[in-house]
Amino acid sequence: EAEVAQSPRYKITEKSQAVAFWCDPISGHATLYWYRQILGQGPELLVQFQDESVVDDSQLPKDRFSAERLKGVDSTLKIQPAELGDSAMYLCASSFQVGGRGRFNEQFFGPGTRLTVL
Amino acid sequence: SQELEQSPQSLIVQEGKNLTINCTSSKTLYGLYWYKQKYGEGLIFLMMLQKGGEEKSHEKITAKLDEKKQQSSLHITASQPSHAGIYLCGADDPRYSGGGADGLTFGKGTHLIIQP
Known part of the structure; x- marks a missing residue:
């Protein structure tokens, strides 16, 4: 069964360091989303791509976060x-x-990357 | 902005018992999604409701959207240990208008524990 792949599964870093997360969507899926889920909260959308274009990044903290989907x-x-x-x-x-x-558009989620910043 | 409130926040149910989880929106729901999340993992799609009064079932789980489209309930019949996890409702957020934007706004989730 096709799945969304993410890596790494866990990442521990110190503050002020740079971190990067990778996502491989299900083959043929044109739309890709990144969400952030703080412990005890629901996921919050950070950015949405349609193919290689950003559809919405209004909730992405652009001073420190960046996202790309080059191809x-x-x-x-x-x-x-x-x-x-x-x-x-x-x-x-x-x-x-x-x-x-309002249009039904099932989103398939990957296993996530758990980030801990020390 | 649209907010989703889920109740209860947590629920402990004896195996075999029925239970209900509620999701209330501050605004009209255009699309309401129910997802399940195992601790530390990704979300698994359960059901999506669009029309007022709509009801859908899958195995022992039934979801309903009320006529006014501002509240949804998720009902589990004869609960099993496999039902344990976090149940999240997500709404198609009217903030995102046009251009194909359809990111979901989620509630905080309901933690379900099944006692054997």
Whole structure:
């Protein structure tokens, strides 16, 4: 069964260091999402890609976070420099259909990357 | 912005018992998704509701969206240990308008524990 792949699964870093997370969506899925989930909270959208283009990054802290999906397939999310408050689970999801408000568009989630900033 | 409130925050249920989880929105729901998350893992899609009064079932799980489309409930019949985890409701957020943006806004989740 096709799955969304993420790596690493766990990352421990010190504050002010740079970290990067990788996501490989299900083959053929044009839409890719990055969410951040703080312990005890629901996931919050950081950025959405349609192929290689950013559809929405309004919630991405652009002073330290960046995301790219250069060839419209896999994606990288980077944090530089990391801060203590960035400790969270970073979830990647993908969907086949082009989105749009109110249209059913099942998002398939990867296992996540658990980031701990010391 | 749209907010989703889930209740209860946590639930301990004896195996075999029925239970209900609620999700209430501050605004009209255009699409309401239910996901399950095992601790430390990704989310697994359960069901999606769009129409007021809609009800969907999968195995022992039934989800409903009320007529006014501002509240949804998830009901589990004859709970099993495999039902344990975090249940999250997610809504198609009206903030994202046009351009194919459809990121979901999630509630904080309901932690379900099944006691043998």
